Amino acid sequence: MRAEILTIGDELCRGEIVDTNSSGLAARLWDLGITTRWMTSCCDDAQDITTALRQALARADVVVCSGGLGPTEDDLTVDVVSQLVGVEPVVDEPARERMAARFSNMVTPVQLRQVRVPGGARVYANPQGLAPGFEVVVGGISIFCMPGIPRELYGIFDTGLGVRLVELREAAGRVERIARQIYRVFGRGESQVSQACRGLVDHTAGASIHYQVKFPEVLVKLVVRDADQAAADARLAALDGELRTRLGESLYGTGDENLVARATRRLIASGKTLATAESCTGGMIGELVTQMPGSSRAFLGGAIVYSNAEKVRQLGVAQATLDRFGAVSEEIVREMATGARERFGTDLAVSVSGIAGPDGGTPEKPVGTVWLALADLGGVTTKKLFWPGLRDQIRTLSAWWALELVDNAL
Amino acid sequence: MRAEILTIGDELCRGEIVDTNSSGLAARLWDLGITTRWMTSCCDDAQDITTALRQALARADVVVCSGGLGPTEDDLTVDVVSQLVGVEPVVDEPARERMAARFSNMVTPVQLRQVRVPGGARVYANPQGLAPGFEVVVGGISIFCMPGIPRELYGIFDTGLGVRLVELREAAGRVERIARQIYRVFGRGESQVSQACRGLVDHTAGASIHYQVKFPEVLVKLVVRDADQAAADARLAALDGELRTRLGESLYGTGDENLVARATRRLIASGKTLATAESCTGGMIGELVTQMPGSSRAFLGGAIVYSNAEKVRQLGVAQATLDRFGAVSEEIVREMATGARERFGTDLAVSVSGIAGPDGGTPEKPVGTVWLALADLGGVTTKKLFWPGLRDQIRTLSAWWALELVDNAL
Numbered sequence: 079m080r081a082e083i084l085t086i087g088d089e090l091c092r093g094e095i096v097d098t099n100s101s102g103l104a105a106r107l108w109d110l111g112i113t114t115r116w117m118t119s120c121c122d123d124a125q126d127i128t129t130a131l132r133q134a135l136a137r138a139d140v141v142v143c144s145g146g147l148g149p150t151e152d153d154l155t156v157d158v159v160s161q162l163v164g165v166e167p168v169v170d171e172p173a174r175e176r177m178a179a180r181f182s183n184m185v186t187p188v189q190l191r192q193v194r195v196p197g198g199a200r201v202y203a204n205p206q207g208l209a210p211g212f213e214v215v216v217g218g219i220s221i222f223c224m225p226g227i228p229r230e231l232y233g234i235f236d237t238g239l240g241v242r243l244v245e246l247r248e249a250a251g252r253v254e255r256i257a258r259q260i261y262r263v264f265g266r267g268e269s270q271v272s273q274a275c276r277g278l279v280d281h282t283a284g285a286s287i288h289y290q291v292k293f294p295e296v297l298v299k300l301v302v303r304d305a306d307q308a309a310a311d312a313r314l315a316a317l318d319g320e321l322r323t324r325l326g327e328s329l330y331g332t333g334d335e336n337l338v339a340r341a342t343r344r345l346i347a348s349g350k351t352l353a354t355a356e357s358c359t360g361g362m363i364g365e366l367v368t369q370m371p372g373s374s375r376a377f378l379g380g381a382i383v384y385s386n387a388e389k390v391r392q393l394g395v396a397q398a399t400l401d402r403f404g405a406v407s408e409e410i411v412r413e414m415a416t417g418a419r420e421r422f423g424t425d426l427a428v429s430v431s432g433i434a435g436p437d438g439g440t441p442e443k444p445v446g447t448v449w450l451a452l453a454d455l456g457g458v459t460t461k462k463l464f465w466p467g468l469r470d471q472i473r474t475l476s477a478w479w480a481l482e483l484v485d486n487a488l
Numbered sequence: 489m490r491a492e493i494l495t496i497g498d499e500l501c502r503g504e505i506v507d508t509n510s511s512g513l514a515a516r517l518w519d520l521g522i523t524t525r526w527m528t529s530c531c532d533d534a535q536d537i538t539t540a541l542r543q544a545l546a547r548a549d550v551v552v553c554s555g556g557l558g559p560t561e562d563d564l565t566v567d568v569v570s571q572l573v574g575v576e577p578v579v580d581e582p583a584r585e586r587m588a589a590r591f592s593n594m595v596t597p598v599q600l601r602q603v604r605v606p607g608g609a610r611v612y613a614n615p616q617g618l619a620p621g622f623e624v625v626v627g628g629i630s631i632f633c634m635p636g637i638p639r640e641l642y643g644i645f646d647t648g649l650g651v652r653l654v655e656l657r658e659a660a661g662r663v664e665r666i667a668r669q670i671y672r673v674f675g676r677g678e679s680q681v682s683q684a685c686r687g688l689v690d691h692t693a694g695a696s697i698h699y700q701v702k703f704p705e706v707l708v709k710l711v712v713r714d715a716d717q718a719a720a721d722a723r724l725a726a727l728d729g730e731l732r733t734r735l736g737e738s739l740y741g742t743g744d745e746n747l748v749a750r751a752t753r754r755l756i757a758s759g760k761t762l763a764t765a766e767s768c769t770g771g772m773i774g775e776l777v778t779q780m781p782g783s784s785r786a787f788l789g790g791a792i793v794y795s796n797a798e799k800v801r802q803l804g805v806a807q808a809t810l811d812r813f814g815a816v817s818e819e820i821v822r823e824m825a826t827g828a829r830e831r832f833g834t835d836l837a838v839s840v841s842g843i844a845g846p847d848g849g850t851p852e853k854p855v856g857t858v859w860l861a862l863a864d865l866g867g868v869t870t871k872k873l874f875w876p877g878l879r880d881q882i883r884t885l886s887a888w889w890a891l892e893l894v895d896n897a898l
Contacts, residue, residue, distance in 0.1 A: 090510075090511065090514070090527065091514055091523070091524045091525065091526075091527065092514060092515065092518045092524070092698065093510075093511040093512060093513065093514030093515025093516070093517070093518055093524070094511075094515065094698055094699070094700060095511065096506060096507075096508050096511045097506075097507060097510065097511060097527075098506050100500075100503075100507065100529065101500065101503040101504075101505065101506045101507060102503065103503065104500070104501055104502060104503030105502065105503025105504070106503070107503070108502045108503055113501070114501045114502070114503070115501065115530065115531060115536065116501075116528065116529070116530055116536070116540075117500065117501065117507075117528070117529035117530075118526065118527070118528050118529075119510065119526070119527040119528075120525065120526055120527075121525060126525065126526070130526075133543075268558060268559060268560065269558075269559040269560070269596070269598045269599050269602070272559065272560040272561070272598070273596070273598055288498055288499065288562065289558075289560055289562065290499050290504065290505070291558075291637070299504075354771070354792065356771070356774075358778075359775070359778075360771075360774045360775050360777065360778025360779075360783075360787070361764070361766070361770075361771025361772060361773065361774030361775040361778070361790060361792065362771060362775040363771065364766075364770045364771025364774075364792040364794075365769070365770050365771040365772040365775050367770065368768075368769075368770025368771070368794065368883075369770075369879075369880065369883075371845070371846055371847060371879060372847070373770075373794075374794055374795070377770070377794050378794055378795040378797070378798055379791070379792045379793045379794045379795055379798035379802065380771060380791075380792035380794075381789065381790075381791065381792070381802075382764065382771065382774040382789045382790035382791070382792065383789045384774075384778065384783075384784055384787050384788055384789045384790075385784070385788040385789060387788070388788055388789035388832065391831075392789065392791075392802075421801075422798065435781070436781055437781060437782070466590060468616065469779075469781060470779065473778075473779075
């Protein structure tokens, strides 16, 4: 079953607000086994709305609209849809009664505009606001209209309209079940990952593979569709092992939890404590760890040592080591991590020192050179990165690698 | 001049990511005097992309596309557009050279896909990534294509493509000049700001005012359109003083520079040095300051003191003060800032301690209670915030307020 989503509003076309309704509706439809093929936004213009609806009716099995159901003259959806169906707008009595109760019976004609629906439409109550949702059928295809305010939209969807969509999907006999899994990869680029996965799903019916870059990680999404859920699940399971083999060590997890959340969650659960010693990341590792509520149970604090003098003062790094190897070196991150672990008295300490650019690079240590170290009871592990990207990318990648070291040490 | 925006990607249609590119492009086009009439999103499907492009060509004066320019087989934009124009895709030599330089000449055929453009296309260099933007003309109408990664998209737009759009607009004979100014407001919400500005532009021809929330700041955009640039500029200038009066102290600047960049730039220019002492922000202030290249000249380092013991050890906060007033108190942030200034030996030190939630609130100190202090040669300034929002909002707002204190102290 293919859907088209239509969002209506001048403020969308001027770019004043981001259209989160389209993605929110698409995700809900996807969960119901309905595929969104098109998403269209247009202005508060009767002709444009009509054009968009006609076009959607010509290529989709169901049309889901948001916006244009307010009280002002800009709000045209009820009138346009009524005209398309060939009916007059009527006041929806239950919605009018709720409005009257809310406004102590002082309902103005302008406000009444908001509780109109096309005559004969199926109405969906709005548990969060005034304007009801409704459904009309044109040429056998349902058009659903809801207000653009997200909480009203989702309120209507979740309390009735979604159920109706499932009915329609089943009536259409296109009962397509979906099995899916998200694989999270860190340390390899999208092109390497897609190359590793090439051909994986070629001989599996209904299977597809998708990639999404969420710098610095790459998400691999494996999807199998079938009329039967168990069959879809089984074919997904059959692909799982091979995909894991191909992704190798760069696969760090599955599902919705990213590396930062995973490392922090596991750290808290372990009962161990952590300190950070940051140079080029400037506090980013601490900031990432403390995004999670409850991180104070594991994260005691950190030293941001942007200057060399602070590396000496706060962490006890030896001036002689700085002089001999430079601030961006294996020896320095080793002393930073060891020093942080001792001074903060933590189980783990992670350190980073690198050249984030755009200036400061040399032929021996170009921009993008980063050293990391993790100190724990067992000793110190170090890692060198070289990723000649932009300043913020180098910093983000470094902070994520620091958390990868923490995650590995747990 | 009417534009259609087309965003391409399966992840959009599955609702996995919110399409921020459409609104970002629509806002930029609007700023250039180009009205977006339609925004369409479709899947990574050659037939659907072709249909969407044909439809856009039939109703718009210019078509702006994002997405589908990656290295994988999902990425179809170059091939689809080439076929539409009737040419073959070719490798863009400058983009290939940049790619080769970045990957030390180890470029795979898969990666080469990313630097292809339709033969004969006008190419727009990508200052932020690998895939170049390009322009083809079909039936007299330009189609612009850019990668879907926002910073690459805006990088290409802002360094060349936008200028070309202005050329096209002027060539179309619709010479509408625009005078505009962005006013940046911090410390007031959108509804307060819009109320303060109510009616400002009502009696000025061609003037309009728009609001954009970029948490934690609000941007107010004042625009005046006229056939004559000088007339537009004059009417904008006439409104400027009144708008500044209405925004009052919450107006901190104009143009593209946000509060973080402004404070850091001014700090570096002042020749003064800064240290940070962070509790609930966990390193965010340091991270924000070090986003700017050259910040090492001013920012020596910071202490992330998530635990009370670390507040004592790293900053010399008195245990008696902690016992008496608690960690989130004016007294503690005062001692944190003073201690940081002394120990780091800096001109300025800024400190923050607060309850970011969701747990940890009490009736006396509910979630959202934050204390800040700034120490300099003249003494210590403190500030209390109360903003009962989400954890990440409270942290971000706190870090911005810390930089506001730094900015004020300069």
